[in-house]
Amino acid sequence: xxxxxxxxxxxxxxxxxxxxxxxxxxxxxxxxxxxxxxxxxxxxxxxxxxxxxxxxxxxxxxxxxxxxxxxxxxxxxxxxxxxxxxxxxxxxxxxxxxxxxxxxxxxxxxxxxxxxxxxxxxxxxxxxxxxxxxxxxxxxxxxxxxxxxxxxxxxxxxxxxxxxxxxxxxxxxxxxxxxxxxxxxxxxxxxxxxxxxxxxxxxxxxxxxxxxxxx
Numbered sequence: 001x002x003x004x005x006x007x008x009x010x011x012x013x014x015x016x017x018x019x020x021x022x023x024x025x026x027x028x029x030x031x032x033x034x035x036x037x038x039x040x041x042x043x044x045x046x047x048x049x050x051x052x053x054x055x056x057x058x059x060x061x062x063x064x065x066x067x068x069x070x071x072x073x074x075x076x077x078x079x080x081x082x083x084x085x086x087x088x089x090x091x092x093x094x095x096x097x098x099x100x101x102x103x104x105x106x107x108x109x110x111x112x113x114x115x116x117x118x119x120x121x122x123x124x125x126x127x128x129x130x131x132x133x134x135x136x137x138x139x140x141x142x143x144x145x146x147x148x149x150x151x152x153x154x155x156x157x158x159x160x161x162x163x164x165x166x167x168x169x170x171x172x173x174x175x176x177x178x179x180x181x182x183x184x185x186x187x188x189x190x191x192x193x194x195x196x197x198x199x200x201x202x203x204x205x206x207x208x209x210x211x212x213x214x215x
Contacts, residue, residue, distance in 0.1 A: 007182075007183050011178075015175050015196065017175070018176075019172050019196055021089075021169070021171045021172075025161055025169070029096035029100050029161075032097035033100025033157075034104050036098070036101035037104025037107070038104070042134075043055035044056055059106060061102070062099050063102045067095070067163055068163050070099055071091065071167060072166075075091035078091075086167075088169035088170075091167060092164040096161065096164075103153055107149045110149075114142065115138050115141050147212055151204065151208035158201055162193075176190060179192075
């Protein structure tokens, strides 16, 4: 096997540019997905049917269908519907955020429900409203317990972002495929991409382990 380091060196600037897009898309998606996931998770725990049923359907849909299908629906259907044309970056962020929210909703639900109900009752007995109880008593404790699954979800998003190459989003896999297409090489582009993904996810896992110890 003739392994060519020269083509890797040639593509390093583009691969690094793609890596930055991968990180940026993943960070924005985990932020938007967390906000939406919290709302969906609270809705799923609601005693009101008009909140519980739609949020349950949302979670089941995004957890039960392939991310690739969701990407194509968003890229060719939802994004053109709102802005009149396709946009790979916008579609990537929207699709990954919507998908992440389905998983984040379950993380929030499990974290909140893991807190002893006696704390809610004690807060109510002190005169706190449901919103104040959730904001000041329940969520601060629940978030500490949710750090590990949050971290796992972020790692999954980084790896799942590789699927956006199918809609030509200029992330890491897009440029890896470009290298393969130009030089008809397989090992060089994909081993390099795998190494970069590994560095990203391993570094993130170490950072999360540090945060867990601190918390």
